[in-house]
Amino acid sequence: MLDGVTGGSAEIVAQDVLGGSGSLNLDARQDIDWMSNRVRVIYNRGDVSWPVGTYLLTSPKESHSKFVLGYEVGLLTKMSVPSEDTVDARFSLDAVTAIIPAAVALLQSTGEDRIAVTSSDAVLSSALTWEAGTSKLQIINDLLQAAGYWALWCDGSGQFRVEPYTDPASRPVAFDFQHGAQSLHMPDWSREQNNTSVPNKVTLKTVGDGDAEGLVGVATNEDPESPYSFQARGDRWISATEEGVEAATQAIIDALAAKKLRDAMTPVSRLEVTHAMLDLNPNDLVGFTPEDGVRRFATIQRMSMDFTFDTDISAEWREVLS
Incomplete structure (x- = not known):
């Protein structure tokens, strides 16, 4: 104590x-x-x-x-541990290296051993190299992205978590905030939208290896019901392109492109809510039905709290568009 x-x-x-x-x-x-x-x-x-x-x-x-x-x-x-630990020399991994074991081994090399790992058969599609002085956290996160995983994170107990990325629509609802006599959120809340910069096409590219061309993943929004789609923009593409992406397979880079497209839309719907202390984690999915009676879903992006007996959480959520 x-x-x-x-x-x-x-x-x-x-x-x-x-x-x-x-x-x-x-x-x-x-x-x-x-x-x-x-x-x-x-x-x-x-x-x-x-x-x-x-x-x-x-x-x-x-x-x-x-x-x-x-x-x-x-x-x-505890994320500071792998962030402040760097590789002493150029660090390389060969093609077909098993991605998740390589990431876990690098984390263990920092002296950390409380790690919860979801295994995967994903391997590198090409050799990768990082320069001396690169933080081990950056390398780990590059590898986890290549496998279609979340970036490395640490839960409240101090356990590192290595887990596959899950689409918001596939996540269980961690808590359902509802207006009423037993409500655990304050009645005052806000919602902010910024629609102008949302892309409707995302292209991701990996680096080629020798004679082999790199992988290309493309995700488009052509949903006529979406306000950000190709059709809603007057049949006009608003593109976002990223090169040098790490992805082991075509399926993974396609999934990454789809995730990037979804993530590009989520910042335009931001909710700020104050609620009671609850055992929630970042990126958890929550339900929210305030006084207007409209049920919304959102993912937790930020939680701020004081160390007092009567503290509340000041939260920032990203609304999940249905």
Whole structure:
């Protein structure tokens, strides 16, 4: 137990490669090894509890007043471990290398062993090389993308997660927020849309290997019911192209292109909601039926909270278009 905590906060961010950050306020210097110790924040409500985050500590900042000496300590997610560890020399993997075992081995080389892994038979379609000084997290995430997986993330207990990407429509609803006497969200909420920059065509390309051409994945929106489609734009393509993508097979690059196209649409529908503390993870799918009676679905992008007994979560969600 860490005594003397007078406050703090945490922010969990799905699109941040490090997954967020936090801070702690202490009323006295504790017997802590700031360089190696870790701290786990656990939320307790009666007989229900769950870990909010497991963090590394930064060197404390002293705060002096006339009567009090306190300390402010930054909290870094465990994603900082592979992010700050780099390869010493050029790092290469041959074609047909099994992708997920290679990514897990690289993570284990940082000294981390609490890893939950979903296995895969995916192999590299061509040899890959990263220059000396590249962070191991970047290499791991390049490999996971090639296999059609989520970027590496770490849950509240401090366990690294290596999992296949799941389309929002295929995710279970983690929680259903509904207006009423037992509502767990505040009545005030907001929705923001920005429609002008949404593409209706996404093209992804891999790098060729010798005489073999690279893979090309194309996803288009030609749904006449979609406000962003080719037809809705006056039979005009609004394209987004990305080269140097890592993908092991044609099916994976096609799926990546489709995901990129979907993701390009989600920022245009952003919801900001305040709700009670709940055991939720970034990218979870939630249902939302506010006072207007319209049921919406959204994925969790950001959760901010204070370390107080009565804290709420300030959340940012991406609406899932049905």
